[in-house]
Amino acid sequence: MATKTSKRAGETSTTVSVGVRIDPKVKFALDIMGRLQKRSLTAVIEWAISNAISQQTIDKSTYSMGELLDKVWSTDESTRLVMLAFYLPQALTYDELRLWETIQASGYFWHKYPDGTYDENNLEMLDLSAVRTGWFSLTDHVEKYKGNSCIIPIYERQIVPL
Template sequence: TKTSKRTGETSTTVSVGIRIDPKIKFALDIIGRLQKRSLTAVIEWAILNAMEREYLDEKTILAEEIDRIWSTDEINRLVNLAERMPQALTYDELRVWETIKISPYFWGVKEGVSLYPHRLNVPRLRENWEELMEHVDENKSSSYV
């Protein structure tokens, strides 16, 4: 996100650099002219339309699933993505998630007894997020988490 002129505020948009085929760029410009939209608005419109038409299975539309997964909070977003669409995790996200999954501490397990069976303790995860990220980073060359 971009930082605004006021300290501590962030923009609601992010800047993305992409390379596209010249013919596609031309088409986007034409669509923008016809719709009286900026290039950015046309690209957002096209992506939103594509998400509305993309099905993950017979019943689940990608746009609806993105709405369920999205959070401005990085931790919530990772947990939501891992639980709802694990096939979309990047390698680095998968390493973090696998570390979380094998850590009884994050699942409310104490001395072999599960206090919250199959329920992630998100507040505990949040309290230990930086240490978790350091652990994953320190072990990134290891074949196991």
């Protein structure tokens, strides 16, 4: 996903460019909708997608897609992954699942009970600041062991803080 850079150095846009191919009849309909709504083509497409998101249902979930997006979305990639894993695990890609399973297997990322154990199914037990701090070490670790058929936990001594 490409982000636009504004004219000011170092400042990024809050929007992303997405290239899509659509049927000419659909494009014509979007143009007509834009005229009727006095909106740009981009605004009509965003409006249509937002409506589709709000109407999307998710099997076995008590949340709507819009509510889930509010829970999952973050500008921070590590937070987004964790929230997606907790609230919508069926949407994880293979690579995201490898990251999540490594987090689950790595005690460094969890608050522990007095006996040293932790509950990897409890969001409140997750130390999200540890995940953020160790994110680059974690992604490098998972990449290094991606060919391994087993999940290899990462240990505190392997984490290089930001």
